[in-house]
Amino acid sequence: MFILRFLLRRLAQGALIIFLVSALIFTLLRVVPGDPVRLMAGGMAPEALIEEIATEMGLRDPIPVQFTRYMSGVVQGDLGQSFVRPANGAAVGGASFDDSTRSARAEVWDLIAETAPKTIQLACLAMVFALMIAIPIGVWGGLHPGGWPDRIALYCSSVFVSLPNFWLGIILALLLSVKLKLLPAIGYGGFAWTILPALVLAIEIAPFIIRSLTVSVAQIMGQNFIDIAGVRGLSRNQIIFRHGAKNAAVPLLNLLGVQFSMLLGGVLVVEFIFDYPGLGLLTINAVMQRDFPLIQGIAIVTAAAFVLINIVVDLLSTLIDPRLEY
Amino acid sequence: MDGTNTATPLLEVSGLSVGAVTPEGTTPILEDVSFSLRPREILSVIGESGAGKTVLARTLASWLSDPLKVTGGTIRFRGTDLVNDTAAARKLAGREIAYVGGNPAGALDPTMTVGAQLVEKLRAVRPEVSGAAAKQKAIELLDAVRIPSAAQRFHEYPFQYSGGMMQRVMIVDALISDPALLIADNITQPLDVTVAAQILKLMRDLTGRFDTAVLFICSSLPVACDASDEVLVLNKGRVVERQTPEALVASPQHAYTSQLIRELPKLWDTAAAAPKEERGEARPIMSVRGVAKHYTAKNRAQGGTSVVQAVRNVEFDVFQGDNFGLVGESGCGKSSLMRLLTGLERPDAGTILFEGEDIGSARPARIRELRRKFQLVLQDPYGSLPPQKSIGAILEEPLKIHRIGDRKERRERARSVMSEVGLPEALYEELPNGLSAGQRQRLNVARAMTLEPRLLIMDETLSALDQTEQHKMLDLFERLQAQHGFTYIFISHDLAMVRRVCSRIAVMYLGETVEVAPNDRLFFDPGHPYSRALLSAAPTLEERRYDPKDCLLEGEPPSPIDLPPGCAFASRCPQAFDRCRGENPGLTARGGRALAACFLNPRRGEDAPSMTTPETTHA
Numbered sequence: 001m002f003i004l005r006f007l008l009r010r011l012a013q014g015a016l017i018i019f020l021v022s023a024l025i026f027t028l029l030r031v032v033p034g035d036p037v038r039l040m041a042g043g044m045a046p047e048a049l050i051e052e053i054a055t056e057m058g059l060r061d062p063i064p065v066q067f068t069r070y071m072s073g074v075v076q077g078d079l080g081q082s083f084v085r086p087a088n089g090a091a092v093g094g095a096s097f098d099d100s101t102r103s104a105r106a107e108v109w110d111l112i113a114e115t116a117p118k119t120i121q122l123a124c125l126a127m128v129f130a131l132m133i134a135i136p137i138g139v140w141g142g143l144h145p146g147g148w149p150d151r152i153a154l155y156c157s158s159v160f161v162s163l164p165n166f167w168l169g170i171i172l173a174l175l176l177s178v179k180l181k182l183l184p185a186i187g188y189g190g191f192a193w194t195i196l197p198a199l200v201l202a203i204e205i206a207p208f209i210i211r212s213l214t215v216s217v218a219q220i221m222g223q224n225f226i227d228i229a230g231v232r233g234l235s236r237n238q239i240i241f242r243h244g245a246k247n248a249a250v251p252l253l254n255l256l257g258v259q260f261s262m263l264l265g266g267v268l269v270v271e272f273i274f275d276y277p278g279l280g281l282l283t284i285n286a287v288m289q290r291d292f293p294l295i296q297g298i299a300i301v302t303a304a305a306f307v308l309i310n311i312v313v314d315l316l317s318t319l320i321d322p323r324l325e326y
Numbered sequence: 327m328d329g330t331n332t333a334t335p336l337l338e339v340s341g342l343s344v345g346a347v348t349p350e351g352t353t354p355i356l357e358d359v360s361f362s363l364r365p366r367e368i369l370s371v372i373g374e375s376g377a378g379k380t381v382l383a384r385t386l387a388s389w390l391s392d393p394l395k396v397t398g399g400t401i402r403f404r405g406t407d408l409v410n411d412t413a414a415a416r417k418l419a420g421r422e423i424a425y426v427g428g429n430p431a432g433a434l435d436p437t438m439t440v441g442a443q444l445v446e447k448l449r450a451v452r453p454e455v456s457g458a459a460a461k462q463k464a465i466e467l468l469d470a471v472r473i474p475s476a477a478q479r480f481h482e483y484p485f486q487y488s489g490g491m492m493q494r495v496m497i498v499d500a501l502i503s504d505p506a507l508l509i510a511d512n513i514t515q516p517l518d519v520t521v522a523a524q525i526l527k528l529m530r531d532l533t534g535r536f537d538t539a540v541l542f543i544c545s546s547l548p549v550a551c552d553a554s555d556e557v558l559v560l561n562k563g564r565v566v567e568r569q570t571p572e573a574l575v576a577s578p579q580h581a582y583t584s585q586l587i588r589e590l591p592k593l594w595d596t597a598a599a600a601p602k603e604e605r606g607e608a609r610p611i612m613s614v615r616g617v618a619k620h621y622t623a624k625n626r627a628q629g630g631t632s633v634v635q636a637v638r639n640v641e642f643d644v645f646q647g648d649n650f651g652l653v654g655e656s657g658c659g660k661s662s663l664m665r666l667l668t669g670l671e672r673p674d675a676g677t678i679l680f681e682g683e684d685i686g687s688a689r690p691a692r693i694r695e696l697r698r699k700f701q702l703v704l705q706d707p708y709g710s711l712p713p714q715k716s717i718g719a720i721l722e723e724p725l726k727i728h729r730i731g732d733r734k735e736r737r738e739r740a741r742s743v744m745s746e747v748g749l750p751e752a753l754y755e756e757l758p759n760g761l762s763a764g765q766r767q768r769l770n771v772a773r774a775m776t777l778e779p780r781l782l783i784m785d786e787t788l789s790a791l792d793q794t795e796q797h798k799m800l801d802l803f804e805r806l807q808a809q810h811g812f813t814y815i816f817i818s819h820d821l822a823m824v825r826r827v828c829s830r831i832a833v834m835y836l837g838e839t840v841e842v843a844p845n846d847r848l849f850f851d852p853g854h855p856y857s858r859a860l861l862s863a864a865p866t867l868e869e870r871r872y873d874p875k876d877c878l879l880e881g882e883p884p885s886p887i888d889l890p891p892g893c894a895f896a897s898r899c900p901q902a903f904d905r906c907r908g909e910n911p912g913l914t915a916r917g918g919r920a921l922a923a924c925f926l927n928p929r930r931g932e933d934a935p936s937m938t939t940p941e942t943t944h945a
Binding site: 223224225228230231232233235238242243246247320321 | 421425431432438450485503
């Protein structure tokens with residue numbers, strides 16, 4: 001009953017957020033300079049033809065009219081068609097305004113559905129690596145506040161946070177792929193191609209997790225119920241793993257939610273470096289090509305993912321700590 | 327000193343010394359402490375704050391943390407040396423030697439149900455017990471400590487329990503492994519008197535039933551005497567005497583004990599005259615009429631919101647130059663009422679007249695002007711002072727806010743109030759963090775005084791101080807009143823303090839004033855069963871005028887969310903009858919300037935009981 005009401009309320013709020021994000025992205029894209037039709041038709045196309053195509057596509061209508069038309073498609077699950085990408089997957093044509101295949105443009109939904117799983121795979125693997133690095137260091141540091149494990153945690157996070165990801169990506173590719181030939185680096189041909197970019201991402205987000213864990217574990221371990229648990233006869237393992245870890249999990253969970261959302265929406269640099277065909281690479285190309293429908297589609301999908309992840313995080317937090325109310 | 331019981335001692339402490347060991351040297355906390363405890367015996371340990379009581383409790387529970395260390399002596403529990411054999415001591419902790427602390431609020435993991443944690447604890451110390459058996463035992467014990475509907479409460483979380491119920495849960499937690507020794511460290515300290523009385527009774531019942539010996543650590547002599555077979559007095563880390571409660575009170579051996587007994591405030595001492603009501607002016611300085619305040623709280627289980635009726639039907643007058651007392655247990659609405667009286671919040675109904683002006687409906691700017699004349703002194707000596715401001719700046723701030731005087735005048739004013747409350751002038755530039763709790767409360771009083779108010783509201787101002795310090799503060803209040811003609815409202819749960827200083831007292835229960843009466847009348851002829859229950863549970867060494875057995879039913883106050891339709895006290899009142907459950911009696915005059923909200927009192931005009939108190943002359 002509580003969960004149902006919670007979900008209803010949060011999903012309604014989420015729908016509103018997604019609507020506002022769409023409106024914002026839609027408007028901004030149309031106010032900034034740069035005419036997508038010019039890019040589609042190519043620099044050589046006559047001005048009259050550009051106007052003709054633009055009018056035909058509805059791009060000269062007032063923004064609210066365009067937005068209404070777009071949103072009525074979105075609620076039916078239609079994110080529109082890419083301006084530039086053909087459905088057959090052929091190269092993007094610059095000067096081919098009279099190309100007969102131009103009409104068969106790719107569906108935005110298909111483009112996202114094709115790339116999103118790869119990004120999710122990358123994000124999940126990165127998260128697993130990050131937790132594998134951060135949990136031992138962070139918990140250990142939190143159990144000895146002020147001691148040398150705490151200092152190790154601090155030094156590790158400082159080093160990790162100051163490594164630029166593009167540099168780390170190149171170095172790791174050089175080391176693991178070129179020198180040692182352990183892992184493939186560029187493109188995507190299977191799970192093995194995910195490992196290297198995931199490692200780079202993991203090192204990027206681990207410091208935040210380490211910091212959050214050291215602080216929350218140290219704070220929980222100073223609480224009265226932990227202090228008194230030993231006198232009550234509980235063993236040290238029970239105290240740390242059943243009570244300490246569980247209570248420290250709530251702040252960690254919130255951080256992971258934010259981090260995961262960021263991984264889904266914005267692993268632009270890392271995907272670009274490794275030419276990893278995920279949402280990030282798709283976004284970069286869409287922006288460079290002024291592919292309005294694709295940018296909008298990606299924005300809506302990532303906003304929806306943000307909303308859903310936050311709902312899941314809050315629900316899990318209430319399950320762990322029943323005092324929390326969302 | 328040993329009694330007739332010749333059974334072998336369960337616990338033998340001999341020559342125990344504990345100190346804070348630092349590289350700079352060792353500061354002794356306990357020195358040469360020796361005593362023994364037999365099975366089923368209850369031994370109280372009393373002493374002022376800093377005497378080493380809690381360190382003793384922790385040493386016995388093998389729970390010393392740095393820098394505290396045992397520096398000498400032995401602790402033998404059934405022959406096992408707890409000091410040297412730490413492995414054995416750790417095995418006994420929680421199993422044979424159980425510990426209950428004075429702070430039940432954070433004692434259990436907030437993310438697990440109470441039941442799960444009781445089962446977890448039992449199975450941690452006795453792995454041979456099955457989960458089902460542990461659950462059954464936990465529910466049985468919860469039932470034994472009178473947790474209502476224990477089987478359902480088993481599945482609830484700690485935050486769903488009240489403070490009194492959590493303390494009972496912690497007692498269950500200690501007793502669930504059938505320990506031979508229970509160390510109870512200040513367990514009644516945070517509880518209301520009526521709940522504390524229930525817990526003490528329960529502890530006695532349980533020790534009889536489960537053959538447990540109890541070391542009862544306590545800072546209140548009456549509670550210690552009430553609870554135990556023998557009392558051990560600890561002074562500056564040393565045992566100064568051990569006697570049965572009767573012998574201790576009759577013939578204390580040590581100077582500290584006799585001072586403690588001498589200074590103990592008395593509730594029914596007819597030799598010392600109770601404060602009389604002063605009637606300088608006919609008009610009351612503060613007049614409270616039918617005041618009510620409710621808050622809305624989110625209800626998680628059913629959705630929607632529920633209304634918490636924090637204050638209802640509060641009525642009283644406070645006269646110029648008088649000491650007015652407001653007593654009641656936690657959750658009775660004292661603090662909500664304080665917020666209304668000081669204009670921090672506005673009442674939903676009723677009026678609060680201060681010198682004829684309604685605070686409840688005054689403009690915010692006007693309330694600010696009026697605040698010059700009524701000031702508040704809070705309970706917490708630590709949280710109520712800004713730690714980064716010098717004492718002088720703290721005292722001058724109210725003057726700055728109200729734009730009074732120039733720098734030099736403000737400085738002079740601050741110095742003069744400091745000397746009035748007994749703070750050395752040298753402290754002017756100091757930060758408050760070096761002050762003791764008593765000095766901090768003096769500073770709080772000084773801050774309230776700088777504006778030369780007419781009315782001072784003291785919200786539990788003395789409850790954080792020990793008995794000796796309380797004494798000094800009350801003397802100070804008296805002197806200031808004589809010099810400045812202050813009127814005081816004391817909000818308190820301490821009946822003995824109220825008895826000593828207040829001329830007129832209002833008793834609150836669940837947001838309502840159930841009785842308003844002159845001092846003597848309230849203590850010798852209370853008009854409400856709840857007042858009698860409070861008096862019966864108050865810790866005192868005197869012979870009780872009201873027997874706890876006749877005055878209070880088991881159970882806790884109903885929640886202010888689901889108030890019963892009739893008298894709020896009906897569910898705990900031994901004299902309740904049908905009318906009480908359907909109709910709220912309301913405050914009614916019962917002669918001699920006393921009012922009470924109870925149907926059992928004769929109505930006005932009917933035969934009023936003859937008055938023995940001198941207040942009648944004022945009426």
